[in-house]
Structure formats: structure tokens, C-alpha cells
Amino acid sequence: MKQQIRHLLPTLIASVALLPLAAHAEKKYDPGASDTEIRIGNTSPYSGPASAYQEIAKAMGAYFDKVNAEGGVNGRKIKFISVDDGYNPPKTVEQTRKLVEQEKVLFLSGSVGTGPQLAVQKYLNVNKVPQLFVGSGQARFSQPKKYPWSMGFNPTYFTEGEAIGHYIASVKPAAKIGVIVPSDDAGKDYMRGFKQGVSASKQAKIVAEATYSTTDATVDSQVTAFKAAGADTFFDEATPKFAAQGIAKAYEIGWKPLLLLPTVSTSVASVLKPAGLEKSVGVVAPAYVKDPSDKTWANDKNMQAWHAWMAKYNSSASQTDPLAVQGYSIAELTVEVLKRCGDNLTRENIMKQVSNLHGVQLSMVLPGIEINTAPDEYRLFRKFHFQRFNGTSWELFGGLIGE
């Protein structure tokens, strides 16, 4: 193939110079693409402690099955090769090299995990293989200047923290805030973003900061300290178990702050129910994707299509799994990018297309939250719709908040 391209090169250059329109008809392929097939690689934890995340890749595979059954993308079938890395970085390196060097995939999409994906980021960038829609909110997957071949999917922790801070500053300009974050990198990113967002209001003040570590038994003492510090607003930036503890403890000690949760801890089943539904009334959280268990979307056409697809192609998964929503959305976006690439299926063109998306509305992303990227802006989601819990389900309110 390369040889052919080399022979064709003078002709190509001539045709580009003479007939700019004709150049579009030329087919260009990098390894992994052909007239009949596009090979996409993915690493996910199918084994080990983080194996719950395999639902993302499973949903992606199921979405590509549907696309292939309907004729593929521009006449090409998608071959999705997803392999197990057990959430173990050295294994991720091994498997990613296998995908690139042996399976000859065109690019990677939807691979999971901060640690595992950081481990292969350099390899993929040096070899100029697109590392698309990584399942992580780590800022390093949204730094086009340093890593032009890497793009994360989830909102970065910083962006989300900033939006929540911004929300507080706008609805409660004189808020006295207590904030808890996990004692890891993600927590630090959240905190930096949060402070940035809060600074929009001069009177708003963070009166108490605390951290927890995943080995802690509870966050009770931190919550009690927030009340004692006179806080009237509580950003409960914690993983589901601790977020639930925060809600319950605040209620028990008779503290009624404006309580905010991060997107990772909005599940009714794993956060609000354990905390107590009656204790969770009035809790506010940002959202960017639709929750399949939320009745708001019962008559939404896209949601109905999603349920139909789940029943037909992904029936083994939990039918309301948010990870399946993520996988579906990543696959939908991947297909959208491939459609835009047309017959120019080179790695360079993929990055060009993916960094020039304008107004892309995915079917499971909240209406109005469109994807806009640029060569110097790789963050897919920078806006959020805020929602409030009414005792039985979430209700969206207000407009979009964010950049």
C-alpha cells in the first residue's frame, strides 16, 4: 500500500494542484483501514478488581455490531478489537503494542483508566496513533500541545469542579462553603477547578476544606467540622460510598446546607438510596448525559432507541447501566468521526476531524450540550446541566453552566 502511495505521489500532488475537488475522491489509508474494513483497538479491564468498567467496551462492541448490521460506515465494516488489560499498566502497554503492531488497528477508542492509559500515552503519541475518548477525567488527556494524539472522553475533573464552583457563585453569591475531596490527583484537580469557579463571586468563601482517603471508615468528622465552621454550602466531592455518608451525616446532625454532588456520585441506586431518599431531597448535581433510569426521558425518541438497542444488542448488561451509556456515546462519536473522514482514513485525518467537531449532539447526551473541539481545545464536555433531586428522581433546572 505504502509503495503504491509513493508511486502515486507525484500524480497526487499534480491533481491536488490542478483540481482541488478531485483530490477528495482519492482514497487514503493508514494501517488498519481498507476498502472493506476499519480496525479499532481498545483495552479494558475484563478481569481484576476494576472489571466493572468492561461494560463500556461491551457497549461499544454492541453499538458497532448495530452499525455493521446496517451496512457499516461509508461501506466499511468496523472491526472492534477489545482486549483485557486487567487495569494493570504494564499489561496495558503489552496489549496496546499488540493492537498497534500485530493487529494493526487504525486507532484506539474508549480505552479505560487513568493509570493504564497514562502508561501508553507516550508510546501512542510517539508512534502517532490516535488515543481517542479515553475513559478518564485526567487533564493529561486534554492537552493537545503536549499530547496531540490523545483525547479524553469524560469531563476533566478541573472543568467539572469549576462548573460547580461557578454554579454556587451564581445562585448563592455569599456562600460559606465546606468542601471535601479525595486525597488523590483527581481530588486536587477538582479543588483547583472549584476554587477557580467560586472566585466568580467576591463574597463567596470556602470556610472549610477537608480530604478523605479511600481507606477511611467514614467522613463523619469532616462533615461535623464543616457545620462547626458555619458553612451553609457543602460540596460533597466523593465517590458513591463516601458521598452517601456525607449526605446522611449532614442530615443527622441537623445541618441543612445547599449540598452538591459530582457527576460520578449521582446514581439513585448507589448513592441516594443508601443515604436515604428523604435525606437527599434538594441535593444538586451537574449532569451531561441522560440517565436511563430517569422517567424524564420516557418519551424521548433517542432514549427509546437506546433501550431498543440495549435489548437487542447488549441484553446481557444491566439495562440502566450508566457505563453502557458511556460506551454507546463513545461508539456513536467514533462513528461520527469516521463518517467525517470519508475515504481519507489516515491517522492524521482522524485527528484533524476529531479536533474540528462543531455542534455535535450525541443522542444520549443532554440536549444543548454539544461537542465543539478545536486543535487547541480537546475537552469534549465543558458545559453541564444542573439537576435537583425531588425525593424520587432528578429534575433538570436552569440553563447550561460552563464555558
Added chain:
Amino acid sequence: MIKTSTKSNAAYAGFSTRGIAIFFVAAAALPLLLTPYQTFQWTMIIGYAIALLGLNILMGYNGQISLGHGAFYAVGAYISGILMEHFGMPYVWTIPCAALGGFVAGFLFGLPALKLENLYLALATFGLAFAMPQLLKYRALEDWTGGVEGITIMKPEVPFGLPITQDQWLFYLSLFVALLMFVLARNLLQGRIGRAIVAVRDHPVAASAMGVNLVMLKSFTFGVSAMYTAIAGALSTICVQYVSPDSFSLFLSITFLVGAVIGGLATLSGPVFGAILIGLLPNFAEQVSKSASGAVYGVLLIACVYVMPSGIAGVLASLRSKIRKPAIPQSSISSEETI
């Protein structure tokens, strides 16, 4: 149950030395035949072999169980990563530093812990493996360890302008280190200290009566064992060019245990077979069935243990002696002992 004896050790070791020599010559030709990805895969396997050799010295020859060698692997990996990242040390020199660090860590951990008998020691080491990933994320150490993000190191260059690729160079570097470590292990185990190590396993009271300082010898063995594993960890950092807490989960320690036992305890060739097994078996299991790779892996392990209770090396050795002296069953195994 592990069938071993001093006599059979000698027989095993003799077989292994030659076997390993052949293996290393064959291995040296490998990168010429393999794709870069496969070369990388085998480089990792060589690293595992060194780690398993360390664990084997402890478990096979000295009769102590460790469920925590993943932690020493992490110590070596991080020493190497930190020295390169923060002190700009050339990667080759980080290997002896990791060895020293591993030995000290193992010796110090061993000193109090080795007063514990078998299962209690296993539990103590298990605790170490359990704690390690979170210790590495610990805030006070974050400036050094890089926290969850870990450390990405520079690409190790091929020295002296050798006409080989980076993958091939790392393969040969690992192979050289492995060869050195196997020769050192053989010399150690065949000498006076080696006999004392085995004596402590076979009959601690008798060994003590012969003048062996049990605690010191056990701690020393633990240190040597940890040193081997730390060297393997350093090699892994150099080859993977990345080190992070997620790399050293509890499962890694268990994998080492699996490799050491199935490869064959108290043999020098066992770690090689064990490393090939733990390097390739998960991929094989995944190919059989991705959704049930755990089940396939588990069933294969059970099958291995039932079919080859003395490990791959043990089976090969007994096959070999059966061909030579078909009349004598069970070859030279003269006593049985349970760990």
C-alpha cells in the same frame, strides 16, 4: 505438598544449569525472529523469571511462603523510576541500586516477620502486598512517586550505536541481567550458605544444632529473595517506561506465587517455565473466551496443579530420569516434606 530433598536438589540443579544454558543461547536468537511486540512480551517474561527465581529461593529452597513479593517488585520499580526521574541517573545504574534497596527492604521486613511460622509469615507478607498500592499513592511521598499518575521515564537509548532496535536492546539487557542472576543463584545455592538455606527448610532444629543462626539466615534469604524481585521490578520500569501504583496490585503477588509453584519449586529452571506460563497464559485464556477468561485461567491452573504437582520442572526432570532409568520410579526423590 512439595516433594523435595537435598539429594534431589543436587540432581535438579545439575539438570537445570545445563538446561538454562541451552535456554539462554536459544533465547539470544529470539529477537531476530520475533516482531517488536513479541520481543517486548518476551522481555517482560525474562523479568518475571528473575522475580520468580527470587521467590523460588525463598519458597522452594528455604521453605518460607511469601504472598507479598509484588511489594518488593514495586520497591525495585520505584527506586529505578525515581532515580531516573529525579536524579537523572542512567537507567543501567538504577538496577544495582534497586537490588540494594530490595535487599535492605527484604532484610528489614524479614527480621521481625520471620519469627513468624509459615502461615503467619504468609499473612504478614500478604498485608505488605495489600498495603503497597495505597502507600505508593500516599500524599507525603507524592513528590517522589508521582501519586496516581506515576512516573513516565525517558526512552532508554541503545548504547554504543549498536545496530539494533530499542526493543531488542532491552531484551538483551534483560537477558544479560537474568543470566547473571541465575549464575549467582546457582553458586549461592550450591555453596555452604545454600546448604544451610536448604537445611533450615528440611529440619530447622537440626540446622540450629549445627550452628546455623536461624533468624539471621532466614532474614538473609528473605533479603536475597526480595533483591531478585526488586531487580525484576527495575527492569520492568525500564522496559515499560512507566511506573504507577496500579501496576502493583495484590494480584501481582499472587501471580508470582502461581508462577513459582507451577514452574517448579526448588529448581533453577522452574522460574523460567513459570515466567513463560504467567506471561502467556492470561493471553491464551483471553483468546479462548474473553467473557470467561477468569474461569479458563482458573481451570487451567487447577489442571496444572493436578497433572504436575511438582511443577513443570519437576515433570521434565522425572520424565528425563524415566527415560534414563526406567526401572526406578520417582527418580531420586527420597523424602517427602510438606510446607
